[in-house]
Amino acid sequence: MSIESFYEYPAGVALSRFLEGLRLGRLIASKCSACNHMIIPPRAYCLKCYRPIKEYQIIGEEGRIVTYTRSLINIEGKPANPPVTWVFVKFEGVDGGLLHVLDSTINPQIGMRVRPVFREQRIGSILDIKWFTAV
Amino acid sequence: MDIWIAGVGEIPCKPSYDGMDFREMLYNAAVKAYFDAGITPADVDGVVSSGMDFYEGVSITDSYTPDQVGGRLKFNTLVSNDALNAFIHGCMLLKTGHFRTILVTAYARASNILNYPEIVLNSFDPYVIRPLTPHLYTVAALDARAFLINSGCEVRDLSLVVVKNKRNALRNPSAAFAENTSVEEVESTEVVSEPLRRGHVAVPCDYAAVILLTTEKGLGKVRVEAFGYAVGSHSLDFSLKAWGQSRWARAAIDMAFKQTRRRRFDFLEISEPFAHSELMVLDALGLVRESVCKTLRDGGFNIDGHLPVNPSGGCIGMGYPLNAAGLQRLVQSVNLLRTGRWESCLVASPDGEVVDGGAAVMLSVEV
Numbered sequence: 001m002s003i004e005s006f007y008e009y010p011a012g013v014a015l016s017r018f019l020e021g022l023r024l025g026r027l028i029a030s031k032c033s034a035c036n037h038m039i040i041p042p043r044a045y046c047l048k049c050y051r052p053i054k055e056y057q058i059i060g061e062e063g064r065i066v067t068y069t070r071s072l073i074n075i076e077g078k079p080a081n082p083p084v085t086w087v088f089v090k091f092e093g094v095d096g097g098l099l100h101v102l103d104s105t106i107n108p109q110i111g112m113r114v115r116p117v118f119r120e121q122r123i124g125s126i127l128d129i130k131w132f133t134a135v
Numbered sequence: 136m137d138i139w140i141a142g143v144g145e146i147p148c149k150p151s152y153d154g155m156d157f158r159e160m161l162y163n164a165a166v167k168a169y170f171d172a173g174i175t176p177a178d179v180d181g182v183v184s185s186g187m188d189f190y191e192g193v194s195i196t197d198s199y200t201p202d203q204v205g206g207r208l209k210f211n212t213l214v215s216n217d218a219l220n221a222f223i224h225g226c227m228l229l230k231t232g233h234f235r236t237i238l239v240t241a242y243a244r245a246s247n248i249l250n251y252p253e254i255v256l257n258s259f260d261p262y263v264i265r266p267l268t269p270h271l272y273t274v275a276a277l278d279a280r281a282f283l284i285n286s287g288c289e290v291r292d293l294s295l296v297v298v299k300n301k302r303n304a305l306r307n308p309s310a311a312f313a314e315n316t317s318v319e320e321v322e323s324t325e326v327v328s329e330p331l332r333r334g335h336v337a338v339p340c341d342y343a344a345v346i347l348l349t350t351e352k353g354l355g356k357v358r359v360e361a362f363g364y365a366v367g368s369h370s371l372d373f374s375l376k377a378w379g380q381s382r383w384a385r386a387a388i389d390m391a392f393k394q395t396r397r398r399r400f401d402f403l404e405i406s407e408p409f410a411h412s413e414l415m416v417l418d419a420l421g422l423v424r425e426s427v428c429k430t431l432r433d434g435g436f437n438i439d440g441h442l443p444v445n446p447s448g449g450c451i452g453m454g455y456p457l458n459a460a461g462l463q464r465l466v467q468s469v470n471l472l473r474t475g476r477w478e479s480c481l482v483a484s485p486d487g488e489v490v491d492g493g494a495a496v497m498l499s500v501e502v
């Protein structure tokens with residue numbers, strides 16, 4: 001038996017700013033005006049001092065690879081053909097970070113400097129970033 | 136107030152209990168626990184069920200549980216995440232003084248789940264992670280890579296964990312994946328996500344376990360000396376994840392250390408959905424003087440080493456029963472302590488394959 005379930009989650013105030021940023025080809029972080037803590041993806045409240053966030057900032061595109069893997073398996077458990085390189089990227093002076101895929105021609109290393117490559121057609125999704133590539 | 140384990144019951148791990156319903160599996164485990172404890176359902180004051188609706192495909196697991204474990208019309212509650220959390224919840228209920236005997240249950244029907252990677256994907260952030268559709272092995276591999284680089288361990292060390300645990304499982308009649316294997320054999324399995332190979336992954340299994348907790352010393356077989364848990368550091372979008380670290384394990388053991396003066400254990404049981412999970416927890420616990428990989432290579436974690444880890448075979452040797460892994464570890468620990476070979480142990484279990492949360496329990500027998 002199969003029961004289909006349909007849900008819609010609103011992205012919320014902070015994440016909507018992030019997704020709108022992606023649509024415009026930018027990376028947006030939240031910044032606490034009390035303690036200056038910045039984080040990506042942005043939050044509506046400060047994780048350090050719990051004050052409400054009023055400021056969202058475009059951050060520099062350049063980040064560094066914190067960890068990586070080349071996956072030979074896809075979400076269906078079938079062989080990924082071609083294999084996909086995954087990276088977690090952190091940005092200078094900004095807490096948090098982003099999981100994404102890496103340009104398939106790049107051989108990843110921890111600490112490698114990378115930047116996002118945006119698609120021409122963007123809709124306000126994490127997939128507006130095609131992948132990260134070497135700087 | 137001292138808390139004791141009065142009895143344990145389990146059904147062996149299997150890739151699939153064909154034809155048997157999860158309630159029937161739990162009934163079989165409960166009957167064994169009552170027999171072991173020498174009590175009847177009439178002696179039980181309440182039931183704590185471990186459950187993850189996500190895995191079970193039914194909601195309100197607590198409503199499905201009491202009848203088959205002898206808990207009908209008794210106090211009952213459901214605790215999410217790994218089953219160690221349900222066990223700790225049971226201990227805390229006893230410490231209120233309102234209960235004398237509490238029954239804790241956990242089960243897994245991994246064989247019911249036809250699209251497990253997608254189910255796990257649904258536990259990740261719907262905007263930032265899900266559209267990318269990472270397999271859980273991909274996320275685990277990011278952890279494994281970071282751990283290997285931070286710790287100086289090598290891929291071969293992951294294989295050593297697998298060989299140790301599968302060999303230990305040969306002595307365990309409840310284990311489904313016991314094997315006298317070798318590093319070469321493990322490393323001949325396919326790569327799923329570098330550096331992880333298929334052989335480094337604990338295979339999900341079907342399983343059920345029941346533990347009876349009591350404040351009556353006369354019924355007690357093994358003492359629950361201390362417990363601790365860590366929640367809240369996990370981020371669904373991984374933005375705050377400390378890759379390659381099990382920070383939860385340190386926090387959980389620090390909480391437990393406040394309840395006991397014991398700092399040394401005769402063995403450890405650690406739920407390891409992946410080979411690196413065991414090493415990451417050991418690294419966070421900091422119970423060995425030398426580095427984790429050096430101790431592993433020198434045989435220090437072997438069953439005859441100075442700190443045996445997963446003498447039961449762990450999840451790699453027994454099968455990974457999802458959220459029931461913590462109770463699986465506890466039942467093995469109680470059985471091992473009752474052999475008379477060891478006097479104390481530490482049990483640790485994460486709240487899922489790639490979750491930065493988990494719990495720890497310390498057990499001892501009086502000699």
Ligand SMILES: [Zn+2]
Pocket residue numbers: 032033034035036037046047048049050051
């Ligand atoms: Zn702040």
